[in-house]
Amino acid sequence: GAVVSQHPSWVICKSGTSVKIECRSLDFQATTMFWYRQFPKQSLMLMATSNEGSKATYEQGVEKDKFLINHASLTLSTLTVTSAHPEDSSFYICSAQGGHSGKETQYFGPGTRLLVL
Amino acid sequence: AQSVTQLDSHVSVSEGTPVLLRCNYSSSYSPSLFWYVQHPNKGLQLLLKYTSAATLVKGINGFEAEFKKSETSFHLTKPSAHMSDAAEYFCVVISFNDYKLSFGAGTTVTVRA
Numbered sequence: 213g214a215v216v217s218q219h220p221s222w223v224i225c226k227s228g229t230s231v232k233i234e235c236r237s238l239d240f241q242a243t244t245m246f247w248y249r250q251f252p253k254q255s256l257m258l259m260a261t262s263n264e265g266s267k268a269t270y271e272q273g274v275e276k277d278k279f280l281i282n283h284a285s286l287t288l289s290t291l292t293v294t295s296a297h298p299e300d301s302s303f304y305i306c307s308a309q310g311g312h313s314g315k316e317t318q319y320f321g322p323g324t325r326l327l328v329l
Numbered sequence: 330a331q332s333v334t335q336l337d338s339h340v341s342v343s344e345g346t347p348v349l350l351r352c353n354y355s356s357s358y359s360p361s362l363f364w365y366v367q368h369p370n371k372g373l374q375l376l377l378k379y380t381s382a383a384t385l386v387k388g389i390n391g392f393e394a395e396f397k398k399s400e401t402s403f404h405l406t407k408p409s410a411h412m413s414d415a416a417e418y419f420c421v422v423i424s425f426n427d428y429k430l431s432f433g434a435g436t437t438v439t440v441r442a
Contacts, residue, residue, distance in 0.1 A: 218372075244428065255419065255432040256373075305372055309428060316361050316380060316423050318430060320373040 215239055216308045218321035225296055226329055233291045233324045235306030241286035242308035246318065247279075250303040262289040296328040331356045331422040333403075335433035342410045343441045350405040350436045352420030362403045363421040363430075364394055373419065379403060390414070415440045 215238040225231050235245055243264045248256040260281050261269040268281035278300075280292040289308075293300050303325050307318040336351040354360055361380045365373040377388025384396040394405045403420060420433040 216372075246429070255435050256430075258429060261427070261429070303370075307373075307430075315428055316425070317363075317375065317378060318428075319375070320365070322372040323370070325370065 214317075214319045216306065216319045216321040218304075218306055218324050220324060221322060222325050222327075224327045224329065227297050228295055231293045231296055231326060233293075233304055233306075233326075235289045235291070235308070235321050237287045237308040237319070240308070240310060242289075242310055243286060244309040244315075245283060245289040246307045246309070247281060247289075247291050248305045248307070250305060250323075252303075256305060259291075293326065296326070298328045301326055301328045330431075331360055331424055332431055333362070333420045333422045333433040335418075335420050335436050337436050338434065339437045339439070341439045341441065344412055345409050348405075348407040348410045348414065348438065350418050350420075350438070352403045352405065352433060353401050354403055354420075354422055355401065356422060358425075361423045361425070362394075362396065363423070364388065364392070364403075364405045365419045365421060367417045367419065367435075369416075376405070376418075410438075410440050412440050412442065414438060 217236045219234045245262040247259045250256050259274045262281045262283040264283045270276045283289040303323050305323045307320045332355045334353045363378045364376040367373045376392050377386045379386050379396045387393045392407045418436045421430050
């Protein structure tokens with residue numbers, strides 16, 4: 213149980229295009245999901261908290277118009293990188309809170325590697 | 330505010346020997362602490378968590394961690410390393426105000442044959 217999937221796992225796009233990444237909790241409902249960004253050889257950086265049915269909460273320094281988050285259902289959150297540029301290339305990981313282990317446990321997706329050319 | 334510090338950026342061990350990954354925490358109240366593992370180009374997998382129950386926590390794949398309040402530590406150990414343990418390990422603390430996680434910088438484990 214407590215499986216989180218992400219799609220796509222890999223995406224390559226041209227500069228200026230938008231990319232949508234999906235995060236799904238497969239076997240539990242997640243009212244809260246989190247989006248992280250990870251640079252090579254570094255730890256995870258929280259970008260935003262995604263709450264079902266309400267606006268996402270962004271961390272300081274994260275552009276909300278650049279990284280659009282939609283949490284339309286209890287099992288799906290999406291991150292859209294708008295007008296992507298090479299500096300947006302990174303590993304994006306989502307997590308979903310809850311499942312059987314309660315609110316303090318987050319289950320992570322496998323990540324999406326984005327390369328912007 | 331809560332934070333964790335991983336004391337070793339890289340640990341190298343021989344297969345079959347013990348592994349010790351060190352983590353110290355800072356928290357104004359009794360924390361909940363986690364260890365996650367990340368294999369290359371993969372997401373994070375929960376190894377174990379401490380939530381104010383037993384101070385010695387057993388996790389998956391033979392890992393365990395001990396919460397020591399007097400030392401503000403939550404070190405991760407495994408008695409016998411396997412090649413498949415080569416990965417990045419993160420010590421994590423959670424804020425109960427907003428359930429946000431704070432990650433340590435990570436420890437890279439390499440296992441020599």
